[in-house]
Amino acid sequence: MMDFLTPVTWADALAVKADRPEAVPVAGGTDVMVELNFHRRRPAALLDLTRVPELAAWGRDGDVLRVGAGVSYTRLIEELGGLLPGLAAASRTVGSPQIRNRGTLGGNLGSASPAGDGHPPLLAAGAVVELASVRGTREVPVADFFTGPKRSVLAPDELIAAVLVAPADGPEQFAKIGTRNAMVIAVSSFALALHPGRRSVGTGIGSAAPTPRRAPEAEEFAAAHLPWDGPGPLDPDLARRFGELVSAAAAPIDDVRGTAAYRRHSLSVLARRTLTWAWEELCE
Amino acid sequence: MTCTVNGVPRTADDVWEGESLLYVLRERLGLPGSKNACEQGECGSCTVYLDGTAVCSCLVAAGQAVGREVVTVEGLSGGPDAEPGPVQRAFLAAGAVQCGFCTPGLIVAVDDLLSRNPHPTDPQIREALAGNLCRCTGYEKIMEAVRLAAGGQA
Ligand SMILES: Cc1cc2nc3c(=O)[nH]c(=O)nc-3n(C[C@H](O)[C@H](O)[C@H](O)COP(=O)(O)OP(=O)(O)OC[C@H]3O[C@@H](n4cnc5c(N)ncnc54)[C@H](O)[C@@H]3O)c2cc1C
Ligand code: FES
Ligand code: FES
Numbered sequence: 525m526m527d528f529l530t531p532v533t534w535a536d537a538l539a540v541k542a543d544r545p546e547a548v549p550v551a552g553g554t555d556v557m558v559e560l561n562f563h564r565r566r567p568a569a570l571l572d573l574t575r576v577p578e579l580a581a582w583g584r585d586g587d588v589l590r591v592g593a594g595v596s597y598t599r600l601i602e603e604l605g606g607l608l609p610g611l612a613a614a615s616r617t618v619g620s621p622q623i624r625n626r627g628t629l630g631g632n633l634g635s636a637s638p639a640g641d642g643h644p645p646l647l648a649a650g651a652v653v654e655l656a657s658v659r660g661t662r663e664v665p666v667a668d669f670f671t672g673p674k675r676s677v678l679a680p681d682e683l684i685a686a687v688l689v690a691p692a693d694g695p696e697q698f699a700k701i702g703t704r705n706a707m708v709i710a711v712s713s714f715a716l717a718l719h720p721g722r723r724s725v726g727t728g729i730g731s732a733a734p735t736p737r738r739a740p741e742a743e744e745f746a747a748a749h750l751p752w753d754g755p756g757p758l759d760p761d762l763a764r765r766f767g768e769l770v771s772a773a774a775a776p777i778d779d780v781r782g783t784a785a786y787r788r789h790s791l792s793v794l795a796r797r798t799l800t801w802a803w804e805e806l807c808e
Numbered sequence: 809m810t811c812t813v814n815g816v817p818r819t820a821d822d823v824w825e826g827e828s829l830l831y832v833l834r835e836r837l838g839l840p841g842s843k844n845a846c847e848q849g850e851c852g853s854c855t856v857y858l859d860g861t862a863v864c865s866c867l868v869a870a871g872q873a874v875g876r877e878v879v880t881v882e883g884l885s886g887g888p889d890a891e892p893g894p895v896q897r898a899f900l901a902a903g904a905v906q907c908g909f910c911t912p913g914l915i916v917a918v919d920d921l922l923s924r925n926p927h928p929t930d931p932q933i934r935e936a937l938a939g940n941l942c943r944c945t946g947y948e949k950i951m952e953a954v955r956l957a958a959g960g961q962a
Contacts, residue, residue, distance in 0.1 A: 528825035620939020
């Protein structure tokens with residue numbers, strides 16, 4: 525018999541997780557329920573997070589936005605599209621309306637799939653994951669959150685509370701390669717954030733390494749060479765070089781969705797295109 | 809397990825809280841309208857409203873639905889013996905039903921779309937129905953049905 529634990533406050537949820545660290549959290553269930561339905565997993569306990577109001581809230585916290593782990597993709601699109609356009613763009617590509625209505629950002633992080641569409645824009649924006657347990661709260665940069673395919677630094681007694689991320693201060697882009705337009709897991713994906721105020725660039729690569737990751741050399745190259753002083757058309761060689769550096773930062777594998785070589789190639793194309801679009805947006 | 813289904817409080821016994829809401833509806837509450845074709849969120853044939861939001865009932869744990877409001881395709885007309893609702897009539901009029909397996913989920917998804925956007929464009933219809941697979945019709949008749957329902961012509 526499996527226990528079904530239903531805390532109704534955040535403090536309760538943390539206490540229950542401390543008491544039953546083996547309990548599997550379930551938010552939107554769009555990953556967990558597939559595993560249960562196919563008997564791939566028989567957890568001793570499920571910990572339902574959908575009755576914890578704190579998780580479903582977002583708001584400003586000083587200079588950053590604090591987005592609760594339980595906020596769905598549909599709400600990220602409808603309520604945060606203006607403040608976090610990169611994350612909203614990625615959210616629009618997730619599954620179907622039914623999946624976006626139910627699936628959450630916290631669940632995406634919890635699954636820690638290298639192909640999770642929420643991860644590249646969080647990397648590009650320099651977001652921080654807030655983890656909590658009865659022991660206290662810690663903040664982990666998204667870039668340090670993932671430790672391998674479907675693995676993260678989340679401890680057994682911890683829950684993901686929220687994501688802390690600054691509102692966009694420049695153009696943000698997200699692009700994804702899949703086999704058709706809807707309902708696809710990314711073959712490769714790429715997110716870009718431009719910060720014209722501090723002349724820096726953020727990147728996030730999806731589906732092309734054991735974990736989502738940044739492309740630091742590409743970021744430095746673009747920051748140093750973009751014509752910040754006199755914004756005008758982008759030098760195609762600069763965009764191409766940026767694409768090469770992004771592609772070089774990946775460590776893809778061959779799998780059923782695509783070959784490593786195709787992933788590298790598609791990434792360089794996505795990176796070149798998103799930089800071009802973002803720069804055009806900046807010049808408008 | 810107790811929740812409200814189509815406006816009526818219902819109780820199901822012997823529910824394992826990790827089973828899906830779809831299973832509860834079909835096997836324990838005798839509401840076979842929502843279909844089970846994949847149990848992994850891919851086909852949309854199990855689409856229901858949960859507290860007013862369209863979701864795949866195969867991905868909702870029974871325990872998560874406790875105390876919530878569920879509306880199934882059966883709730884969109886007056887009941888099994890009542891007249892079909894407007895979206896249902898449009899599907900019949902457009903010939904958008906072949907084997908019918910996908911139809912209940914589509915009816916809920918279209919109902920949801922039209923409640924948010926009464927006059928959707930074709931791309932908006934396609935986007936809204938991206939999570940509902942139909943193996944028979946090739947979707948053109950379904951598009952036609954949605955246009956009919958939106959025009960109030962059915
Ligand atoms: C048909 C279909 C299409 C999909 N398409 C996409 C897609 O295009 N892109 C994409 O990225 N994903 C996709 N997914 C996967 C899934 O929808 C996402 O990963 C989603 O973000 C999961 O969120 P959830 O709330 O449903 O998670 P759940 O299934 O509830 O949980 C997922 C994992 O996170 C853990 N968890 C959840 N919340 C917390 C928390 N607060 N603290 C700690 N652990 C937590 C759970 O224990 C579990 O391990 C798809 C899934 C389906 C079924
Ligand atoms: S049975 Fe639920 S989506 Fe297919
Ligand atoms: S009518 Fe047969 S699956 Fe759609």
